[in-house]
Amino acid sequence: MAQGELPEIFGSSWSPKAKLQFTQPLLADAAKREVLLFVAQQHDARIGIVSDVWDHVMDSANKQFEGPSGAQNFCTHFITALSNALTAQVESKMVNEKDAEVIPRRNLDTFIERRNLHFLIDMKLMLRRLAHYMSVTVEHRLEWQRNMTRTRMMDEALKEIFTDGIETPDGSKFGGKGFRSTWQEAVVAVATALDTDRDADASAKPGSGYGGDLVAPMIRDVGLSLAMGDTPLGVMAGKSR
Known part of the structure; x- marks a missing residue:
């Protein structure tokens, strides 16, 4: 890394490749509860947006995740929707301030983008941990x-x-x-x-x-x-x- 460059955020593009076989169905309400508890512990300011995005992505007819395909597809759509919602949040509230320097040599756009990447990595890992828990025999x-x-x-x-x-x-x-x-x-x-x-x-x-x-x-x-x-x-x- 050259002087003045920002450090690489490892794992920002990671996504699980293998599907895990659940030992029992995962109730959608129970999954949401676990996700929101994690967010409350680690990123409490994000509770509202995570809950809203979850409800938006979740099909009202789906009360539980029956298998690995359904769970993994939902998680992919959820992370994508959450990323879009985080971006839209800045675009709608502070679009004219994106080039403002919030800390030395770091404008608002870059600062928020990197904060969001760290948050999304945490969310991906949390969902994967939940999937591993459901796959324990x-x-x-x-x-x-x-x-x-x-x-x-x-x-x-x-x-x-x-x-x-x-x-x-x-x-x-x-x-x-x-x-x-x-x-x-x-x-x-x-x-x-x-x-x-x-x-x-x-x-x-x-x-x-x-x-x-x-x-x-x-x-x-x-x-x-x-x-x-x-x-x-x-x-x-x-x-x-």
């Missing part, structure tokens, strides 16, 4: 529970070692500086959306026997290591970081 929840239970059991065992110490072969005691648990259990759900390639050999590497997704190292990432089907050594290495 009972099997997913059971898998999360299993991995969360394993993580908690390992936490308790290591906490005992760090607190009470463990005897070493030379007769001394090994302990630790302390122990911190940062709700790693919640991380196990991340792997649900990933291809873990559980059939790959333990010695396989990306491009050489392993065709699944990769995850970057995180601090104390034992939950993700468990969910990705890592080896015991890899899981313990995740715990020690």
Whole structure:
């Protein structure tokens, strides 16, 4: 980025490519409620326009989203309509001020456009999170529970070692500086959306026997290591970081 240029807003043109299969129909009123609650938390000044655009796009005959196609088509139309409404808002109220400098080296038109892009990205991600929530199966929840239970059991065992110490072969005691648990259990759900390639050999590497997704190292990432089907050594290495 050259001096004086505005930073790129990553994700501004993003839209989901894959359709998610809902495990049950999503009621339109319930979806609107979740959307407005999110807007109230993050962008409270936009509640009115979001509600109006939702009602405008939503067909009065549609009381629920039956499947992924209907939901994704609605979300696409909703985001497009919301973007148009945000633009029209400025055009109707401050069209003569579009070139006015609101902050140094930034006119009103550019300033509002970038603010709207950030807002629309938030709305796209919120709708996608809602779709992911509706696509969660009972099997997913059971898998999360299993991995969360394993993580908690390992936490308790290591906490005992760090607190009470463990005897070493030379007769001394090994302990630790302390122990911190940062709700790693919640991380196990991340792997649900990933291809873990559980059939790959333990010695396989990306491009050489392993065709699944990769995850970057995180601090104390034992939950993700468990969910990705890592080896015991890899899981313990995740715990020690």
